[in-house]
Amino acid sequence: MVDARSVRPHIDALIEDAVRAAVAAGELPDVAAPGATVERPKDSTNGDFASTLAMRLGRAAMRPAPEIAAVIARHVASDPAVDPPTISGAFINFRLSDRFVQSEVERCIAEGAAFADITVGAGKRAQVEFVSANPTGPLHVGNGRGAAIGDALASALQAAGYAVEREYYVNDAGTQTDTFGETLYARYQQLFGREAPVPADGYPGQYMAGLAEEIKQEAGDRFLRDEGEPCPPALAQLGIELMVRHIRRTLDAFGVHYDRWFSERSLYEGESGFDTVMGLLREKGYLAEREGATWFTSSDLGEGKDNVVIRSDGRPTYYASDIAYHYDKFIRRGFDLVIDVWGADHHGHVSRVKTATGAVGGDGDALHILLYQLVTLKRGSEVVKLSKRSGEIITLDELIEEVGRDAARFFFLLRSPGSQMDFDLDLAVKQSSENPVFYVQYAHARLASILDRAKEQGLTPDGGDVALLTQPHELALIREMMRLPEIIETVANTFEPQHLPHYAMALATAFHTFNDAFKQQDDSSLKVITDNAELSRARLRLVLAAKIALARVLDVMGVDAPERM
RNA sequence: GCGGCUGUAGCUCAGUGGAUAGAGCAUCUGUCUUCGGAACAGAGGGUCGGGGGUUCGAAUCCCUCCAGCCGUACCA
Structure with a gap:
């Protein structure tokens, strides 16, 4: 079953199938088509997703890219999740079907906070220090x-x-x-x-x-x-x-x-990680005695210089501790992914630690050191x-x-x-719209308030039919909710958390727009709570789902989602 | 000197190979006798630090220069 988490690869597959069909029909030369060409258009008037395949194929297929796009689009099989594609230049644009968009409200309510959870890290252990x-x-x-x-x-x-x-x-x-x-x-x-x-x-x-x-x-x-x-x-x-x-x-x-809470001192106790690591380095010929100190000959491994691991007075350096610590992370505890979050003043240390981690048998590529700059x-x-x-x-x-x-x-x-x-x-x-925190939290409180108000009138989301959600503002709000799994994926793959608050603001805006659209149109039948109980229940389902989505992204950020403010 | 990060609208910043470069704030103009106005709609505002290159396509990749910050310990 296709959902918001799988729709992009799903469209990619539709495109790949279409290319094969076009080749089989003799309308395209048999060229190797790159996969994963589907992306989000910058401008939503171009649809929900777009494939750039035709442009990438242009040269190999010996034909103008827009023509290739037209051929491919013609062979895209009809699919319940997307409307038939359209061509704009050489882009092949896809719009999600209303029905598919509506169904995400049900999925969100059914799965709750987990509706945006994905599986790219399934079965893997990660450590964030x-x-x-x-x-x-x-x-x-x-x-x-x-x-x-x-x-x-x-x-x-x-x-x-x-x-x-x-x-x-x-x-x-x-x-x-x-x-x-x-x-x-x-x-x-x-x-x-x-x-x-x-x-x-x-x-x-x-x-x-x-x-x-x-x-x-x-x-x-x-x-x-x-x-x-x-x-x-x-x-x-x-x-x-x-x-x-x-x-x-x-x-x-x-x-x-x-x-x-991992004690540096523990690296020197018992079956000492420090001793193990020094033994490993010595075994591999990476240690040298000079000027009374013991050096890790990291310049043999591409570093700019060697570094002291044991001072001339016999005490280990912090670098030695760090090598033992990362050995512990990778070898003793076997993490698949290790993230160190450091202040930018430590950046001179990044390359050294990665090199040393590799030298003692860890996977330097699985070690991501995230530096953050200073705060003024x-x-x-x-x-x-x-x-x-x-x-x-x-x-x-x-x-x-x-x-x-x-x-x-x-x-x-x-x-x-x-x-x-x-x-x-x-x-x-500041408690005003200048302050994004209050803007986002206010949206959540407002969602909660609508549900409360409806309940006072005996209306709940139960039994609402999402097929009744056909207004542009309603569908736009659902589309925004559907982006959360993509945001999670981006953050998990790039380690860039700033996407979370930016998304939270976008979702809050989509809700405020949705909510105000009804007011602005001077038509009480467009409010969430209307004289029409069926319609009200459907809209309350959307409100409930939006609340779940907003609360979820706030939760990931570690920010409260207040019911009232 | 060498190395890293940063340089995008008046301000604070997103955007790291795709369509006319975006958001918030600020400024200006509007909306609604508010299911919570801590709201919404619209407008103006850009040599994406400069220059060169790669590419069908560059804010994004490469080279180079400039500016700011940080590092370049037998400190952490």
Whole structure:
């Protein structure tokens, strides 16, 4: 049975059959026809789908492309899902039949939120690792962008059939952890009246003093050592744990929930991933000792330079951890698809990690590292650098508090990850059409409200006949709903989540247009709820289906779909 | 220096091989005595950073130049 998810390949098949028929009839030379020529026309007046096959065939068939198009179109078999094709230039244009469009309302209601789910990822396991900020401080606004992108991507992959795991990589080992410990210990000692300056390369933020205070409340002077002694390791670890807890709370508030929090330190424990990976690299001759350090000779694998994996003081670098971590993802856990969402300041690391992943037996092509650019906060046209309250960098907590999680997530997703974005704090809280978040959520609330109003009058969608949905605005709204599976597919294949909010806006507009068209025409028989109960029930079915579709795309974005506002 | 990302309407940005390059906001003009006006319809507005190339067809691919941002650690 053809539905919105399969109609494009279905039309492709119709075209391919038509070419074969034309060849058999001697009207076309026997040429190799490329498949997958069906696309969405930019301008909907050209129909719902169009094939560019004739243009691609033009030269091989030795005839003008428009003639080829006409020949092919003539041989397209009649089909219940599409009207007979038309020719425009060399495009072969298809319009979905009213009946097929109407049937999608029934399918949507029958399948509910799953109506847009697809199967491209069926049977495959995917991991999305995102945020993974060092637990040396609170999350900032940029981490929020990574959180919104990673979480939405994970949801889209789930909708595309993948078994998805969301993961946070906790950097609880290494130099920055040590620096964090030293800073924390300095703040801690200060609480006991000692002259202990924060290290020059430490973390100057006031939150560190707060953290020290918290620990003092809990543990008193238990971590205090003699003057001049270094930070006790247990204090650093406790500090990290508390920071991780704080980060987790922030992400909870943002609506992001992980399947696993993966400790970097665990790579060095037990059947150590680190040892395994170093053994593998040594075995393959990719390790070299120079200047007292151990280097991964990545330049042999096409990298610009070699990189240190074990420092001259014997401690592994973060790069070594990352190699072991990706070995764990690909080899130990066997993911088919791995997505790392990183801030753009890590881009120098991308190629190295892919190369190393390949060197230890992982599939570098199945590793997709998604970089997102920085976020500039603004109020109107004024750039906001620091928090008024703390005088320090603005945290994700503050952003959520100020604009709400829905607006924050929607705006973060709206821009493609690769472009630097301005986040206008004033705009995000505006309750007007300037603000796309409210525009979309309002559409959902309005849909809910229509169903409520109908129910008060004893009308429900039950028993409505979708064949009665013949008005242009009705069919246009259904057509918009039918695009959701395509949007899911695009996001799952390209890892570009910005299509989700753009689609949500388009669907909301289609609904508002549908809803207003009835008002504008000054004809009460055109409203959803009319004197004609049969017609009302049919339209309520459409309202119900549109509500399901809008709620679904919002759900994938991690944005609430309110019943009233 | 080398490398990456970005450059599209006044602003913020979609569009990465197809038809006359789109959306939102802003501006202007209208609609409806509102099943929720947080609405709708329409108009104006473009050397797609510049130049060259590939292609039946280029904002999209290649080369080159320019501008902005980021990277180029025995930091992460």
